[in-house]
Amino acid sequence: MITSPFSLQTKNIVITGASSGIGRSVAIECSRAGATVFLLARNQERLEETFSQLSPGNHRMAVSDLKDLANLESTAAALLPGGSQVFGMVHAAGAIFTAPFSMTRPKHFESLYAVNVIAGFELARILSQKKYVDLQTGGSYVFISSISALHGQQGAVAYASSKGALLAGVRSMALELTVKKIRVNAVSPGIVKTPMADTLFDSLPGEAAEQLLKQHPLGFGDPQDVAFSCIYLMSEAGRWITGQNLVTDGGYSI
Amino acid sequence: MKKEEFLRLLKEALEFQDIDLQTATDLRKIEAYDSMAVMAVIAFVDENFSKRLTAKQLAAISTVGDLMELIGMENFSG
Numbered sequence: 001m002i003t004s005p006f007s008l009q010t011k012n013i014v015i016t017g018a019s020s021g022i023g024r025s026v027a028i029e030c031s032r033a034g035a036t037v038f039l040l041a042r043n044q045e046r047l048e049e050t051f052s053q054l055s056p057g058n059h060r061m062a063v064s065d066l067k068d069l070a071n072l073e074s075t076a077a078a079l080l081p082g083g084s085q086v087f088g089m090v091h092a093a094g095a096i097f098t099a100p101f102s103m104t105r106p107k108h109f110e111s112l113y114a115v116n117v118i119a120g121f122e123l124a125r126i127l128s129q130k131k132y133v134d135l136q137t138g139g140s141y142v143f144i145s146s147i148s149a150l151h152g153q154q155g156a157v158a159y160a161s162s163k164g165a166l167l168a169g170v171r172s173m174a175l176e177l178t179v180k181k182i183r184v185n186a187v188s189p190g191i192v193k194t195p196m197a198d199t200l201f202d203s204l205p206g207e208a209a210e211q212l213l214k215q216h217p218l219g220f221g222d223p224q225d226v227a228f229s230c231i232y233l234m235s236e237a238g239r240w241i242t243g244q245n246l247v248t249d250g251g252y253s254i
Numbered sequence: 255m256k257k258e259e260f261l262r263l264l265k266e267a268l269e270f271q272d273i274d275l276q277t278a279t280d281l282r283k284i285e286a287y288d289s290m291a292v293m294a295v296i297a298f299v300d301e302n303f304s305k306r307l308t309a310k311q312l313a314a315i316s317t318v319g320d321l322m323e324l325i326g327m328e329n330f331s332g
Contacts, residue, residue, distance in 0.1 A: 098293060098296075098297070099297030100290050100293055100294045102269060103267060103294055103297045103301075154289075154290060154293075155290070199306075202296070202309060202310075203293050203296050203308075204293075205292060206309070206310070206313070208309075
């Protein structure tokens, strides 16, 4: 049988933020690409909804608040069947805070960084321990960043800077993990039609939202568009790519 | 929250120190009440009243009193 270089067959992949938006789509599309997925999210009901949409397989899920960093190691251990090795990870969990810089306080940075950055890096550290890595096949981790990490956006100092931190961390992590054949990359979406984008639009006057749409020559993205970028990076097709940021933004940044 | 306290905090959040903000003040007539100020009001209300307003709701009102109605008068005294 000839396997497509874009297949995720036989790969175990951990996905955070799997209960909605981009994370949900990544979970569903990875399962369709043949992966066995292990899902983490905070909301049980919505996580179960994602789970019910997966292609058949030995998938698993666990309800977890990633901000509980001290429990992340035990959460991962409980999520993964004994002796499992993990090839991929997609950190799609994320929080947003939209407010002028004048109203952005340390607590806003702290809560965003805890989920968007630190939880993702901590999970990568846990999963890159030898006990979880097949040193023959290595692995591939993907962090969902944002185009706001590269292009300024009003009202997004806390959010954009947390996403920029991901890009910086990805490059250093990629260098360190090559020894275990683990590739580390980021995907930076433009505006994607998700519940999180709705909260952004709620804060913007109608004309600003229209302007944003015009800035996306291919229109706003679907979560699936981002999921496909993740699949590419985790598949055999992406085997020579590490430490990079795959901008997936419908032309916003051109 | 006392009405005076609300007006003081709102003024501070919007950096409207030079403006005499009263319940009858028409926000739309204030030059500095721009899209960033709208974003600031949304964040301010969320922070202080745990209520998430939208830019659309704010576009439909004019005075500070209207804003208080949106937040819910039961939240105010004095």
